Amino acid sequence: MKPALLLNASYEPLTIVSWKKAITLMWLGKAEVLSSQERHVHAATESFALPSVLRLIGRVRVPRHRVHFSRLNVYRRDAFRCQYCGDKFTGPDLTFDHVLPRSRGGETIWTNIVTSCQPCNRRKCSRTPAEARMPLLSHPQEPRWWPFSSGSGQVDNHPDDWKPYLWT
Numbered sequence: 001m002k003p004a005l006l007l008n009a010s011y012e013p014l015t016i017v018s019w020k021k022a023i024t025l026m027w028l029g030k031a032e033v034l035s036s037q038e039r040h041v042h043a044a045t046e047s048f049a050l051p052s053v054l055r056l057i058g059r060v061r062v063p064r065h066r067v068h069f070s071r072l073n074v075y076r077r078d079a080f081r082c083q084y085c086g087d088k089f090t091g092p093d094l095t096f097d098h099v100l101p102r103s104r105g106g107e108t109i110w111t112n113i114v115t116s117c118q119p120c121n122r123r124k125c126s127r128t129p130a131e132a133r134m135p136l137l138s139h140p141q142e143p144r145w146w147p148f149s150s151g152s153g154q155v156d157n158h159p160d161d162w163k164p165y166l167w168t
C-alpha cells in the first residue's frame with residue numbers, strides 16, 4: 001500500500017498522505033484523483049484503484065515553504081549530477097562547488113553552489129566556469145519546495161506519475 005501525493009487546487013504539491021487518508025479525501029469528495037495506482041482495494045460492494053495523485057477541490061492557503069539549504073538538497077536539486085561533466089554519482093563522490101569561488105567573495109547560497117564531482121572540483125580550482133572553460137549544465141537556482149525536501153523521503157524513488165507535479 002503506497003502513499004499518495006496530495007496537490008493543492010492550484011496543482012502545487014502539498015504533502016504526501018497515506019493511502020487511507022487518500023481514500024478518505026476521495027470518498028468525502030474533498031479531492032479528485034488525477035492518477036491511480038495499479039493496486040486495487042475492495043470495499044463492501046466495489047473495487048477501486050488506490051489513488052496515486054490527488055488534487056484538493058478547495059484551495060488551502062499554505063505558508064510559502066522554503067527548501068532548507070543543505071548539501072543533500074543541493075545534490076537533490078541537481079539530481080546527483082556533476083554540473084560540469086554531467087555524470088551521475090552517489091553522495092560520497094560528490095562535493096559542493098562555489099561557482100564564483102569563495103576566495104573571490106562567492107557566497108554559500110543556492111544561486112552560487114552547484115553539485116560537482118571531486119575531479120571536476122579540483123580541475124576548476126579557484127576559477128570561474130568561464131576562466132576554467134567549464135560551462136555549467138544549468139544555472140543554479142533556489143528550488144521550489146517539494147514534499148521530500150524536509151523529510152527523509154527517498155527522492156529518487158517516487159512513482160513516475162508524481163514527477164510531472166513535482167518538478168514543474
Ligand SMILES: [Zn+2]
Binds near residue numbers: 121
Ligand atoms: Zn564532474
